[in-house]
Amino acid sequence: AQTVTQSQPEMSVQEAETVTLSCTYDTSESDYYLFWYKQPPSRQMILVIRQEAYKQQNATENRFSVNFQKAAKSFSLKISDSQLGDAAMYFCAYGNGANSKLTFGKGITLSVRP
């Protein structure tokens, strides 16, 4: 069974600084995809970024980028120029196949200091 591990329960970053959130996963599949979701206090789950395992290039969405290390089964999220609105819980998720079913990590709470 696939597992997703987010070992850091909490992190803090100074506004305008850069922070990296870690995620590792375990799978025997070669073709899969990975996501980061953001959950602010409003509770809404918001897609931040996605990465397909067959792509060597790391995905980037504005201030958000990933460091995808397939051999190490690592998928970290880097947030540049952190803003107060980035404060939220962040979930790493794994999926494969055509059914869109995702396995989520336990999440990490990110706080941003003004």
Add this chain to the structure above:
Amino acid sequence: DAGVIQSPRHEVTEMGQEVTLRCKPISGHNSLFWYRQTMMRGLELLIYFNNNVPIDDSGMPEDRFSAKMPNASFSTLKIQPSEPRDSAVYFCASSRQLFNSPLHFGNGTRLTVT
């Protein structure tokens, strides 16, 4: 695109009562998922449907939980009888049944069973 619509947003009920949570997926999405979020266990997949058919209900905790999808635009998750340990946030999500298609989440229902 109205997004995934869940109701109610909050539900408070007494132990032993029946609870019904409702979900309207995004039009055109043919996969629907019910997740439960708790502090202890994080996000757990309860059940998912493809084209209105339940595909995997192995995450449903016990027989007190049931889910239906009578048509492409509506699904329910029912708990009968409810217990205090069922208190959690229940999310509905939908997606297209395609590889790497992301999940689109509703705002969740916070259930409190006293």
